[in-house]
Amino acid sequence: MPIKRPETPVPSDDAKPKAAERIRRTARELFYREGIRAIGVEEIVTRAGVTKPSLYRSYASKDELAAEYLRDYELAFWKVFEAGEADHPGDARAQLMAYFEGLAHRATQAGYRGCGLTNAVVEYPGDEHPARKVAQTHKRKLRARLVSMCEAMGARSPEVLADGLLLLLEGTYASGQLFGRQGPARSLVAVAEQLIDASLR
Amino acid sequence: MPIKRPETPVPSDDAKPKAAERIRRTARELFYREGIRAIGVEEIVTRAGVTKPSLYRSYASKDELAAEYLRDYELAFWKVFEAGEADHPGDARAQLMAYFEGLAHRATQAGYRGCGLTNAVVEYPGDEHPARKVAQTHKRKLRARLVSMCEAMGARSPEVLADGLLLLLEGTYASGQLFGRQGPARSLVAVAEQLIDASLR
DNA sequence: GATCATACGTACCGATCGGTAACATAGTCA
DNA sequence: TGACTATGTTACCGATCGGTACGTATGATC
CATH class of the missing domain: 1.10.10 (Arc Repressor Mutant, subunit A)
Known part of the structure; x- marks a missing residue:
């Protein structure tokens, strides 16, 4: 034994x-x-x-458990977001579009609930809430990441393109729960491609 | 007397x-x-x-009061959304951009709380809640309105452009509360213009 | 001035909220 | 075996939740 x-x-x-x-x-x-x-x-x-x-x-408290939940959520997010790196090394645009394609699919499923981090910010407007802090820190990180990806794509104005893509992302999170299967998230990929094309030098 | x-x-x-x-x-x-x-x-x-x-x-209940609040909110929304019609009669693009400009300004103020209708959907995931029903009905109406405006603009694919603009709108609502004054909502107008330009025949 | 409907307030309901004190049990290592 | 630590359990706390039974003030009409 x-x-x-x-x-x-x-x-x-x-x-x-x-x-x-x-x-x-x-x-x-x-x-x-x-x-x-x-x-x-x-x-x-x-x-x-x-x-x-x-x-x-x-x-320590329900609020701290909520913050912990969001820290887990963030880890899972980055795993999905960075999944495209292996398939498309050195190609920022393809990496990003891979995530967009997956997101567009998920966001047009019935019962989709959007981004847990964004949702938490909606639920807790007060700046002091630990869950909100986790979410806001994450979103700033994501924004910076998008900027660097847009630089790698050779965008005329990486900040503006990153802002635009972030607006599309957050819009998809929200629209996914607002509309059902035929929601505007189905056009995410086409719109993002248009926007990127129009933003390259 | x-x-x-x-x-x-x-x-x-x-x-x-x-x-x-x-x-x-x-x-x-x-x-x-x-x-x-x-x-x-x-x-x-x-x-x-x-x-x-x-x-x-x-x-009848708190839930019904919440639904009533959203009905009021929707009325106020349409008033703002349609404010551009007087200034730009027959020019759908200018009407829409007028709303976008105002929104971009509001969404980059400290303490901005996004769209009350979208927020309600985040707060109440269950389809049966009266507040959620009001919000979802409104968003469908808004989407149809955007499609007809995009048709009036002469877009190649009015549905796709309307979807893109709706994603930008919802993204602005969310990003306004996620980021502070220097959030991505500041780029809303520039991005929307790019997207519209790229979508006209 | 009596009547009567309307509008409002006092005081309370059971249920549930987040959170905790005190105790029971199981595994670890001497 | 015995002491220590880590984890689990029962029973409870005050506060607040959404909601209501019932009495009171007011104002117009006859």
């Missing part, structure tokens, strides 16, 4: 226990689908199969 | 009394600034200087 080794390797500084991870995943799903304000902590712990004290030992 | 005539003219079927109107106005301001879910009915009636029963005598 083999020796039972500990589940967490020796130099693991921050291995989250089971309950905290279940809470995290459940909160992520519920917060995204229903909205943060709409979901109570009671429902989170019930659906996660744990109880409230388990939540509050791992997260 | 003149005969004191009744305040409401004879064939007035539904003249709202004073308290209901105060509630309406207070709700409109608070719902827009703070969000619908964030504001309780208690706070509305307190700030309006009335009491809860007064609210529930004029509105």
